[in-house]
Amino acid sequence: MTSTAQAPQSGAGSAHPEHLGHVIFIAAAAAMGGFLFGYDSSVINGAVEAIRDRYDVGSAALAQVIAIALIGCAVGAATAGRIADRIGRIRCMQISAVLFTVSAVGSALPFALWDLAFWRIIGGFAIGMASVIGPAYIAEVSPPAYRGRLGSFQQAAIVIGIAISQLVNWGLLNAAGGDQRGRLMGLEAWQVMLGVMVIPAVLYGLLSFAIPESPRFLISAGKVGRAHEVLREV
Secondary structure: OHHHHHHHHHHHHOOOHHHHHHHHHHHHHHOHHHHHHHHHHHHHHHHHHHHHHHHOOOHHHHHHHHHOHHHHHHHHHHHHHHHHHHHOHHHHHHHHHHHHHHHHHHHHOOOOHHHHHHHHHHHHHHHHHHHHHHHHHHHHHOOHHHHHHHHHHHHHHHHHHHHHHHHHHHHHHHHOOOOOOOEEOOEEHHHHHHHOOHHHHHHHHHHHOOOOOOHHHHHHOOOHHHHHHHHHHO
């Protein structure tokens, strides 16, 4: 009786070798939200002096524009759970990807300081959503035996996003001759720095179409058959 009772637990706790690669792909795709979290929150560092010079603002106003994304972060984090429970984890990721994309385009093409601040808030909302939905989704699709390791993808992605944003800023600054307001592709260098985030944001959105919905959400939505299919995949 003991061995019979333990066998299902062991099977439920680990993924088959042929499924593990698929699970890793799913976790990495979801962790792209963490990458954008790190990227968006730190990319503004490369544009500070250019923004100060272009809009002729003091340190207090500049600091507010830089930090104002935190307001959006708070709202996004507070609402992401409810949104995900209502429309699904994948739809929540897709909304976040759209907000990241819109924020990147708007931040790259502002016509006033308040306009830039508004797009930063939109980006903050996306950061808040990604910070909640990414680890929750990964935990819900990961086999118990690998849940901790796969969950660490989110934190690793945040750090990588921070590092990549600074490397991109450095490369663009060098291409503009060391001047944040130097011309690149018809824009000032700092605008390109903020706009480049469109690339990972679009990739995040595309990857969200390639991964399955969370079995937990599917069961809550009454889609038990589909939940079983996803569980077999992972």
